[in-house]
Amino acid sequence: MAKEKKQVKAITSMSEDFAQWYTDICLKAELVDYASVKGFMILRPYGYAIWENIQRIMDGEFKKTGHQNVAMPVLIPESLLKKEGELVEGFAPEVAWVTMGGSDQLEERLAFRPTSETMFSDHFAHVLHSWRELPMLYNQWCSVIRWEKTTRPFLRSREFWWQEGHTIHETAEEAERETEQQLWTYANFCKDALAMPVIPGRKTDKEKFAGAEATYTIEAMMKDGKALQSATSHYFGDKFSRAYGVTFTGRDNTLQYPFQTSWGSTTRLIGAVIMTHGDDNGLVLPPAIAPVQVVVIPVAQHKPGVLDAAYQLEKRLKAIDLRVKCDDSDQSNGWKYAEYEMKGVPLRVEIGPKDMEKNQCVIARRDTGEKYFVPLEELETKVQQLLVEVHDNLYESAKARMEANTFAFDSVEAIKEAEEKHTCFVKTMWCGDEACEVAMKERAGVSSRCMPFEQEHLGDVCPVCGKPAKKMVVWGVAY
Ligand SMILES: [Zn+2]
Numbered sequence: 001m002a003k004e005k006k007q008v009k010a011i012t013s014m015s016e017d018f019a020q021w022y023t024d025i026c027l028k029a030e031l032v033d034y035a036s037v038k039g040f041m042i043l044r045p046y047g048y049a050i051w052e053n054i055q056r057i058m059d060g061e062f063k064k065t066g067h068q069n070v071a072m073p074v075l076i077p078e079s080l081l082k083k084e085g086e087l088v089e090g091f092a093p094e095v096a097w098v099t100m101g102g103s104d105q106l107e108e109r110l111a112f113r114p115t116s117e118t119m120f121s122d123h124f125a126h127v128l129h130s131w132r133e134l135p136m137l138y139n140q141w142c143s144v145i146r147w148e149k150t151t152r153p154f155l156r157s158r159e160f161w162w163q164e165g166h167t168i169h170e171t172a173e174e175a176e177r178e179t180e181q182q183l184w185t186y187a188n189f190c191k192d193a194l195a196m197p198v199i200p201g202r203k204t205d206k207e208k209f210a211g212a213e214a215t216y217t218i219e220a221m222m223k224d225g226k227a228l229q230s231a232t233s234h235y236f237g238d239k240f241s242r243a244y245g246v247t248f249t250g251r252d253n254t255l256q257y258p259f260q261t262s263w264g265s266t267t268r269l270i271g272a273v274i275m276t277h278g279d280d281n282g283l284v285l286p287p288a289i290a291p292v293q294v295v296v297i298p299v300a301q302h303k304p305g306v307l308d309a310a311y312q313l314e315k316r317l318k319a320i321d322l323r324v325k326c327d328d329s330d331q332s333n334g335w336k337y338a339e340y341e342m343k344g345v346p347l348r349v350e351i352g353p354k355d356m357e358k359n360q361c362v363i364a365r366r367d368t369g370e371k372y373f374v375p376l377e378e379l380e381t382k383v384q385q386l387l388v389e390v391h392d393n394l395y396e397s398a399k400a401r402m403e404a405n406t407f408a409f410d411s412v413e414a415i416k417e418a419e420e421k422h423t424c425f426v427k428t429m430w431c432g433d434e435a436c437e438v439a440m441k442e443r444a445g446v447s448s449r450c451m452p453f454e455q456e457h458l459g460d461v462c463p464v465c466g467k468p469a470k471k472m473v474v475w476g477v478a479y
Contacts, residue, residue: 011024011025011028011280011282011342012024013280014223014224014278014279014280018223018224021278021280022152022271022274022275022278023152023153025274025278025282025283025342026153026154026274028282028342029046029282029283029342029343029344030044030045030046030047030343031043031044031046031047031050031153031154031270031274031283032044032047032153032154037158038158039147039148039151039157039158040157040158040159041151041153041154041157041159043161043267046291046343047270049291050270050273050285050289050290050291051161051267051270053193053288053289053290053291054193054269054270054289055141055163057189057193057288057289058163058185058189058193058265059139059141059163061185061188061189062139062163062165062185065137065181065185066137067137067138067139067165067167068137068138068139069138069139069140069141070138070139070140071140071142072113072116072119072120072123072140072142073113073119074112074113074142075098075110075111075112075113076110076111076112076113076116076118076119077108077109077110077111078097078108078109078110078111079108080118080119080122081095081111081118083118083121083243083244084117084118084121084211084239084240084243084244086210086211087115087117087118087210087211089210090209090210090211091114091115091146091210093147094114094146094147094148095111095112095114095146095147096111096112096145096147096158097109097110097111097112098110098111098112112144112145113142113144113145114144114145114146115144115164115262115264116140116142116144116164116166117166117211117236117240117260117262118240118244120138120166120262121240121241121243121244121246121260122244124136124168124241124244124246124258125244125245125246125247128168128246128247128248128258129248129249130248130249131170131248131249131250131251131256133248134168134169134170134248134258135167135168135169135170135174135178136167136168137165137167137178138165138166138167139163139164139165139166140163140164140166141161141162141163142161142162142163142164143159143160143161143162144159144160144162144164145158145159146158146160152271153271154267154268154270154271154274155228155268155271155479156479160266160267160268161266161267162264162265162266162267163264163265164262164263164264165182165261165262165263165264166260166261166262167260167261167262168241168246168258168259168260168261169258169259169260169261170248170250170256170258170259171259172237172238172259174259175235175236175237175258175259175260175261176214176235176259178261179214179216179233179234179235179261179263180216180233182233182261182263183200183216183217183218183231183232183233183263184200186198186218186230186231186233186263186265187200187218189265190218190220190230190231190269190272191395192288193286193288193289194269194272194273194276194286194288194289195276195277195286195288195391195392195394195395195398196220196230196272196273196276196277196286196395196398197220197221197395197398197399197402198218198219198220198230199218199219199220199425199449199450199452199474200216200217200218200450200452200453201216201217201219201449201450201451201452201453201454201474202214202215202216202217202450202451202453203215203216203217203232203448203450203451204434204437204448204450204451204473205434206434206437206438206448207447207448207450208234209232209234211236211239211240212234212235212236213235213236213237213239214234214235215232215233215234215235216232216233216234216235216450217229217230217231217232217233217449217450218230218231218232219449219450219474219476220272220276220402221276221398221401221402221405221406221425221476222272222275222276222479223275223276223278223401224275224423225405225422225423225424225425225476225477226423226476226477226478226479227425227449227476227477227478227479228268228271228272228275228478228479229449229478229479230265230268230269230272231263231264231265231269232263232264233261233262233263234261234262234263235259235260235261236259236260236261236262237259237260238257238258238259238260239260240260241257241258241259241260242257246258246260271479273285273286273289276394276398277344277367277394277398278344281338281341281342282341282342282343282344283342283343283344284344284346284366284367284394285343285344285345285346285366286346286390286391286394287346287387287390287391288391290323290344290345290346291323292323292324292325292340292343292345293322293323293324293345293346293347293387294317294322294323294324294325294345294346294347294348294349294383295324295325295326295327295336295340295345295347295348295349296310296313296314296317296324296325296326296327296348296349296350296351297310297326297327297333297336297337297340297348297349297350297351298310298326298327298328298350298351298352299333299350299351299352299353299355300352300353301328303352303353305353305356306351306352306353306356307328309351309356310326310328310351311326311328313326313349313351313361313376313379314326316379316380317349317379317380317383320380320384322383322387327339327340340366341366344366345366346365346366346367346386346387346390347363347364347365347366347383347386347387347390348363348364348366349361349362349363349379349383350362350363350364358373359375359376359377360373360374360375360376361373361374361376361379362374363382363383363386365386365389365390366390367390367393367394367397368393372386402425405422405424405425406424406425406426406427406474407424407425407426407427408426408427408428408456408458409426409427409428409463410428410429410458410459410461410463411463412439412440412443412444412463412464415428415440415444415446415463415475416443416444416445419444419445419446419477423476423477424476425449425474425475425476426444426446426474426475426476427456427458427472427473427474427475428458428462428463428472428473428475429457429458429459429460429461429462429463429469429470429471429472429473430448430451430462430464430469430470430471430472430473431461431462431464431465431467431468431469431470432470432471433462433465433467435465436462436464436465439464440464440475443464444475445477446475446476446477447475447476447477447478448473448474448475449473449474449475449476449478450473450474451471451472451473451474452472452474455471455472456472457472458472
């Protein structure tokens, strides 16, 4: 019986079929379910618990820099959406519309928000009067709808959960500073909470957000070598302010337009975690966001005293504020080990009659599989130390992998050859011409991911056209 159940849990190996491996984890780690409405996903309790941990940590970071949460309507009148031409043009193919209210045809179509710049701008126009009220630093946690043609859990679905920050500032410099600050908040979050290294940088004009003057991004490398855009931050100048009539009386008593930003990160981050740390046994979660950080398993739990000893360990670990679960169900040990490996629980603590005799327990790491025999009095210290080590090991492994799969090239042919061998990141110089970006995609199959803040001088010319280079760009195959 136990064996059968274990087999049911088995997943496709990563090397055999990466896409299937990914889907298997999403379903078998019980993160999501497909919904009866096509292209939508259901976040199951375990998946949602990961999202809640992401929200809690990230929200705390936003608040440290003075941001406040608000809630905007889910529907946007068509006339409001259309006031800023570039934005609406960029999103038009993906907008879902409400045309009926009950049995009545609506006089004006209402869009399900694909993003809320328009709604925030309209609101700012109502509430902003004086420079004294600036900056307004708002954020909302919500879901948005974008009618995608092909969908995959977490990576691309017609509805996804996210946070969208929207701020307005007195000066352009202040708004630009905010844009970069928020990008670094994301980059640090990825490092500290997700153990995921990212490349922060600026998007080329071709890849930037519709309506933005500048878009900044953090790009991460997944285990298959592909790039995942993990969060973005946009600077709008005063474009939206002008389109929506957002004005304030300045320090010199003249009417002025504020400068605006927006920045967002989504449930896509969970997809990023799966593809950054997961393995053939399932999910591997960084401790900071793991719904269960430590699972306690009583071994031979029918023997006298074993369950009590296990509950005692659970209680002690809960007392130091860890998320702990003692699995006292009647499943076999083998089933339990496989189950919590699948769910990516960072540490497993086992205790059985033999351990009790020796006054010890066994701790097993999910990331390396290493086992430690730990004297019971050292439980708390060892668990805390190991959780830090798990995080650091996940981060360092991902970083080493990204570095080992990033290459500098000076010819398009070399890039094509490298990508054909194995999907990777490529660094080259670039002249700044969009035509060369398009040519790179056509000839080598890669798109520009970003112009990293940390620029390197790899040469003097653009490998596509041979003209003088302006920037170093990181290219890749993107999700
Ligand atoms: Zn060029």
